[in-house]
Amino acid sequence: MDADPKRTVAEHLQSAELLYELGQVPDARAEADAALRLDPLSPDANAMAAACALADNDPDEALVYAGAALAQIPGHRRAMITRGYALADAGRKDEAMQAAASLLDLDRTSWLHHVHYALITRRAGAAQPALDAAWNAVNIAPDQPRTHRVLAAIAEDLGMDDLAKRSRRAAAELDPGLAVEDNVHVMPPEARRVRRRLVDADKDDPRWREKLLGGGDDVPYWRRRTPFHGALGRSVLLGIAVVFAVPALLGSDMDSGVRLFFAVVAVAAWVGWFTVLRRHRRPE
Structure with missing residues (x-):
């Protein structure tokens, strides 16, 4: 997508944010790239490009863009979050744990930071810290269904099936519109990944x-x-x-x-x- 001279960086990023939330990662990345052509040093544009690269299973590229954003604003929240996931996906576990801890140092009262800490540390291979952080998120925001769903995901990953079921039920009671068995779409966008396909053939494709x-x-x-x-x-x-x-x-x-x-x-x-x-x- 070529940068439209009539659109501002903020407008491109607004479109990118919406597309990213909807899971349309390639289109979101195109909008982020258009914003970067207008302002290559924009922390928000670099952070959005990092998030898109991460969702597209490219943690190394995500780290480059996240680093560019953090060079401008060291406490940029999205860049810090994306960097943590990217380090975990790249197998740099110790650095991922440190990046996750920096989120709590930024704001320990944020349930969202505890959620990301839990998911990043679990990706990095830590069990108890991830479970503790998920519980902390629930305690901070017990009326937020996403905290219960993240706790359910962590518990299920650790083989704690009873806790996972109770947490999913709690989330469903808070938001009846949530499918009880659907954990993917209630995860934070940074925790989602585009599924790689080795053969481009959908189940509905006649060929x-x-x-x-x-x-x-x-x-x-x-x-x-x-x-x-x-x-x-x-x-x-x-x-x-x-x-x-x-x-x-x-x-x-x-x-x-x-x-x-x-x-x-x-x-x-x-x-x-x-x-x-x-x-x-x-x-x-």
Whole structure:
């Protein structure tokens, strides 16, 4: 999206915020990029770009934008929150824990900060701190259904099913419009991620079968007869290669003839996978 000279940074960010809340991350990112073209140093625009990158499973890019926002305003709340999640997603657990703690240092009376602390620390692998923070959020805002839903999510993740059920019921009583089993859409936007799809085929797509298995009227006859033309077939070939390669390489106690057989099958599968990928692959 090109920056519209008639629209201000604030207007682009307002649109980005709405789209982001609705889960339309690519469109939100386009609005954030348009805002950044107008003002590359805008803390809010950088923070929004960071949030979009995080939602799109790119924690490294999210850290870059969050850092740019924090360089302008060290206490920028969205940037701090996004940075915490990004560090956890990037596997930098100790730094994620420190980033989460900085949220509480910023405002310990905020139930939202306790919610984010709980979710970030749980992503970083901490159990008890996450559970304690979720309880703190409920105690601070017992009439806020989202605190109960976050407690339910943390409890369920820790195998505390009874607590999870009670918390979901409490949230449903506070907001009857919430589906009791729906935890995803009541999570803070920063805790949501766009699901990666290896094959672009929706369940309602009439061409889902040929996208997954290969074939179709637009594919030449000789290619339709190839059993490994589709994404599923290529995955099978790759799986065979891996399964046979592991014992061939690591099976030191196996008979040499058996290891040689496994090696031959693995090499054949690798060659087949590579050949099919090069000759038969088309955009999916």
